[in-house]
Structure formats: structure tokens, C-alpha cells
Amino acid sequence: MKIIVLIYLAVIISLSFLLFQDPELDASIQRGNEIYADFCVTCHMGKGEGVPYTFPPLAKSDYLMNNREASIKGIKYGRQGELTVNGIVYNNTMDKLGLDDEEIADVMNYILNSWGNSSDQMVTLEEVEAITE
Amino acid sequence: MKKSIVYLYLFVVTLTFSCAQGPENEVNTPENIPFTAELLIDGLQIPWGMAFLPDGSMLVTEKSGELIHFKNGEKMMISNVPSIYARGQGGLLDVVLHPNYSDNGWIYFSYASEEGEEKGGHTAITRARLKDNSLQDIEVLYKGTPNTTKGQHFGSRIVFDNEGYLYFSIGERGARDINPQDLTRDGGKIYRLFDDGRIPEDNPFVSTEGAKTAIYSYGHRNPQGLTKHPETGRIWNHEHGPKGGDEINIVEKGANYGWPLITYGINYSGTPITDKTEMEGMKQPIHYWVPSIAPSGMAFVTSDKYKGWKGNLLVGSLVFQYLERLTLEGSQVTNREKLMGDLGRVRNVRQGPDGLIYVAIEGKGIYKLVPKE
Numbered sequence: 001m002k003i004i005v006l007i008y009l010a011v012i013i014s015l016s017f018l019l020f021q022d023p024e025l026d027a028s029i030q031r032g033n034e035i036y037a038d039f040c041v042t043c044h045m046g047k048g049e050g051v052p053y054t055f056p057p058l059a060k061s062d063y064l065m066n067n068r069e070a071s072i073k074g075i076k077y078g079r080q081g082e083l084t085v086n087g088i089v090y091n092n093t094m095d096k097l098g099l100d101d102e103e104i105a106d107v108m109n110y111i112l113n114s115w116g117n118s119s120d121q122m123v124t125l126e127e128v129e130a131i132t133e
Numbered sequence: 134m135k136k137s138i139v140y141l142y143l144f145v146v147t148l149t150f151s152c153a154q155g156p157e158n159e160v161n162t163p164e165n166i167p168f169t170a171e172l173l174i175d176g177l178q179i180p181w182g183m184a185f186l187p188d189g190s191m192l193v194t195e196k197s198g199e200l201i202h203f204k205n206g207e208k209m210m211i212s213n214v215p216s217i218y219a220r221g222q223g224g225l226l227d228v229v230l231h232p233n234y235s236d237n238g239w240i241y242f243s244y245a246s247e248e249g250e251e252k253g254g255h256t257a258i259t260r261a262r263l264k265d266n267s268l269q270d271i272e273v274l275y276k277g278t279p280n281t282t283k284g285q286h287f288g289s290r291i292v293f294d295n296e297g298y299l300y301f302s303i304g305e306r307g308a309r310d311i312n313p314q315d316l317t318r319d320g321g322k323i324y325r326l327f328d329d330g331r332i333p334e335d336n337p338f339v340s341t342e343g344a345k346t347a348i349y350s351y352g353h354r355n356p357q358g359l360t361k362h363p364e365t366g367r368i369w370n371h372e373h374g375p376k377g378g379d380e381i382n383i384v385e386k387g388a389n390y391g392w393p394l395i396t397y398g399i400n401y402s403g404t405p406i407t408d409k410t411e412m413e414g415m416k417q418p419i420h421y422w423v424p425s426i427a428p429s430g431m432a433f434v435t436s437d438k439y440k441g442w443k444g445n446l447l448v449g450s451l452v453f454q455y456l457e458r459l460t461l462e463g464s465q466v467t468n469r470e471k472l473m474g475d476l477g478r479v480r481n482v483r484q485g486p487d488g489l490i491y492v493a494i495e496g497k498g499i500y501k502l503v504p505k506e
Contacts, residue, residue: 037401038221038283038284038285038307039221039284039285041401042401042427043452045401046376046400046401046402046403047402051452054452054453054454055452080178080496091496092477092478092495092496093178093179093477093478093495093496095178095179095196095197096197096219097220097221097284098218098219098220098221098223098284099220
């Protein structure tokens with residue numbers, strides 16, 4: 001009986017995390033969705049799947065999920081050269097996009113929480129501002 | 134759920150129609166390549182435009198806003214370049230010389246500009262002269278309005294026709310349902326001006342109330358290729374479709390090319406934009422690509438330097454990273470060939486005054502295609 005109660009509570013708690021996410025994060029993800037559709041989708045594609053060997057995926061990307069700071073830096077200042085994502089080596093150029101720091105935080109929150117990705121720590125404006133070239 | 138079934142159905146139908154173009158839509162990889170690609174200018178990021186000066190030197194635009202003069206094997210930065218709105222696809226774009234450059238010295242540029250009151254930017258066309266490695270006599274000939282912070286679809290290529298008219302393209306600036314079909318708004322258009330920016334009195338919409346009178350054709354999405362056919366003298370363009378549906382069109386006065394009411398493409402998410410690929414009063418492309426190659430740069434081969442290439446059309450592919458050679462019979466594409474694979478995103482292609490082909494590749498630089506003996 002005790003176990004059932006514990007399982008019940010665990011389910012309720014995890015559901016509440018799913019259903020009642022931080023509204024601030026939700027709003028940021030929403031704005032990030034628009035930024036993504038404007039600046040990123042042509043290369044990284046509609047479901048974040050990218051183009052194998054040409055444009056790295058964002059969906060379930062080990063690089064993105066494990067290199068938060070470098071990912072922000074890439075969006076903020078552009079990046080060039082080799083990059084290994086999910087075992088595939090990419091060698092391409094991502095142009096500096098001209099986004100402001102708030103937009104970068106929003107699009108990071110979107111890609112960190114879409115297509116099966118999830119991150120419990122929200123990217124904030126201050127975090128983006130702190131990253132320098 | 135029901136909706137998704139409908140979407141799936143439309144997707145399949147669209148795909149079936151898209152593939153109905155037939156076997157000419159396959160790209161072939163040749164066994165014998167008639168050139169060696171020699172890296173002429175290295176260390177470039179996004180070399181968007183290039184022009185050949187009479188003294189054998191070259192001008193190259195970097196999208197980031199730098200204008201490079203490449204002379205005697207060295208890169209020199211040109212100063213006094215107009216202020217660039219570097220956001221998304223916007224930046225310093227094309228560079229083209231006046232057909233009588235030797236006499237008048239005019240150089241034409243397209244770029245994303247913040248000029249104007251609203252926040253954001255839009256495509257501008259400017260001419261200037263080069264003196265002592267600096268741009269002088271700068272005249273803005275056209276500036277799209279209103280500015281927007283959208284990062285998409287600035288176009289923009291420039292070309293002159295045989296009569297000396299100046300044509301340029303502006304993409305629909307990320308407002309597909311607002312701009313391309315509205316003649317009173319900039320974006321999603323190909324424009325025609327006199328070389329000094331005046332609007333020709335026989336432009337198609339000069340007497341249309343409220344219309345932007347520089348417009349020559351409309352219903353375009355994002356044309357990043359514009360060139361003159363060497364025999365007919367007509368202007369050809371290509372443009373990025375959404376997911377699928379990149380097109381080659383012959384630009385006709387006053388014509389509507391249909392975006393977004395007709396297209397061979399779909400949304401990036403996979404949902405349809407429209408179920409129509411043709412409509413009365415709208416032009417059909419002479420060729421379309423499914424899947425999208427993301428075309429940028431466009432040049433006809435007019436020299437005899439490469440065996441069997443004369444009259445062919447060369448187009449850069451950004452997404453598949455190769456140079457495409459299209460064989461034509463009249464305006465019919467009869468063969469597609471993949472060249473220079475896997476070097477990087479091919480941003481531009483031009484034939485130089487020496488009859489050789491020059492190819493701009495992102496992250497690399499400018500390649501010269503040296504014919505094999």
C-alpha cells in the first residue's frame with residue numbers, strides 16, 4: 001500500500017512538472033520558436049534534424065545538450081570549423097546572426113526544450129550577456 | 134488528428150506532383166571533369182558578390198560588410214562602405230559593374246540597410262565610384278520600406294540588360310502573406326531602374342495606383358540569382374522555395390510568379406502552404422527543384438573554355454554544397470550535373486572576362502576553374 005502511495009505521489013509530482021512549467025520559461029520558449037522559424041530553420045530544419053554531414057542536428061544533439069556555453073557563444077558570435085555532433089564530424093560556417101542577447105536566450109530555451117530535448121535550467125539574459133568572444 | 138491526415142494526404146499529393154517533373158530532376162555526377170579548381174582567394178567567410186575590374190583585379194563582398202579589392206594576389210580592404218544591417222540573411226550582398234564601367238566608373242551594390250525610421254532593415258541598392266581604395270560619389274538608388282527586424286529574404290542580385298536597364302531582386306522579407314502579391318509594398322519583387330535610379334516610364338506598374346513603380350515582376354520569394362541570357366538578352370532569375378520548390382524563371386514585364394499562392398514547396402514543418410502549383414495569370418517556372426538545393430549565384434557559360442559547356446547554366450547550391458551545371462534546350466532543362474562537391478556552401482558563380490568560371494565558396498574563398506588541357 002505504501003509503495004502504491006509513493007508511486008502515486010511520484011506520478012503526480014512528475015506530471016505537475018510537465019503540466020505546470022515555469023511560465024517565464026514558457027514565454028521565452030514561445031518567443032524562441034519565432035526566432036527559430038526566422039533565423040535557424042533553413043539550415044537546422046523544421047524538427048531540428050539538420051542535414052546529415054552538412055548542418056548538425058539540434059534535436060537530441062549531444063553537442064548542444066553538453067556544451068551550453070559554447071552553443072550560446074556560437075549563436076552570439078558565429079562559429080566555423082570542425083564540430084562533432086552525435087558521432088558525425090561537421091565542418092561548416094554558421095554566420096553571426098545579429099540577434100540581441102534576449103533573443104539568443106529565447107532561441108536557446110526553445111532548442112533546449114524541443115524535439116525531445118529538455119533542460120531544467122532556463123537560459124537567462126544575464127547568462128548570455130556574460131558570454132564574451 | 135483528422136487535420137493531420139488531411140495534411141499527410143496533401144503532402145503525398147504534392148510530392149507526387151513534384152516528382153512528376155520526371156527524370157531530368159535527377160542530378161548526375163560526371164566522371165570526367167574538364168577543370169581543376171584552384172583556390173585563387175583564400176580566407177573568406179561568406180563571399181557573397183564578386184566583380185571583375187578591367188585591370189584584372191577583383192572586387193569581393195563579404196556578407197559581414199567588408200568590401201575586398203583583390204589585386205596582384207593581395208587583399209585590400211576598401212573604406213567608406215555603406216553601413217550594413219548584419220542580421221540573419223542580411224548583410225553586404227551583390228556587387229556589379231556598370232556595362233560602361235571603363236567610361237563612368239560606377240559600381241553597384243545591394244545590401245541590407247537600416248536607413249529609415251522604423252527599427253530593422255531592408256534591401257538597398259547603391260552606386261559609388263572607387264577612388265584610392267575608398268568608395269566615393271555614393272548614391273542610394275533604391276531602398277525597400279518599411280524596415281523590419283525579420284532576418285529573412287533580402288534577395289538580392291543585380292544585373293544589367295542589353296539596353297542598359299538595371300534589374301535587382303528583393304526577397305519577401307519574411308512576410309509571405311503580406312508582401313509578394315501586393316504591388317504597393319516592397320519585397321518579393323524584381324525591380325527595373327535606369328542606371329541612375331530613375332524609374333523607366335514604361336515600367337509595368339507606373340500607372341497603377343499606389344504601386345511601387347520600380348517593380349518589374351512580382352510574386353517572388355527570395356531570388357538570389359539574376360542573370361542575362363547570352364542569346365536572347367532576357368533576364369533569368371532563380372529563387373529559394375520553402376522546403377522544396379526552388380525555381381528558375383524567365384523574368385517578364387509585369388508578370389506574377391505566384392508566391393505564396395502557388396508553389397512546388399511545403400512549409401519547413403512539413404505542412405502544406407497551398408495545394409496549388411499553378412493558377413491562371415501566374416507564371417510557371419521553367420524548372421523547379423524538389424528537394425531544394427538552396428540556389429545562390431547564377432551564370433551562363435558563354436566561353437569555349439570548357440568542352441560542351443557553352444550555353445549551360447551554372448548555379449550554386451548552399452544546402453547540398455556543390456556547383457550545379459544545367460544543360461538547356463531553349464528554356465528546357467535536359468540535364469543536371471553536380472560539380473565541386475563537399476567543399477562548402479556555394480554562394481556565387483560568375484564567368485570572368487577571361488572566359489573562366491569563378492566560384493565563391495563559404496568558409497573557403499574564390500575558386501578559379503582552370504580548364505584541363
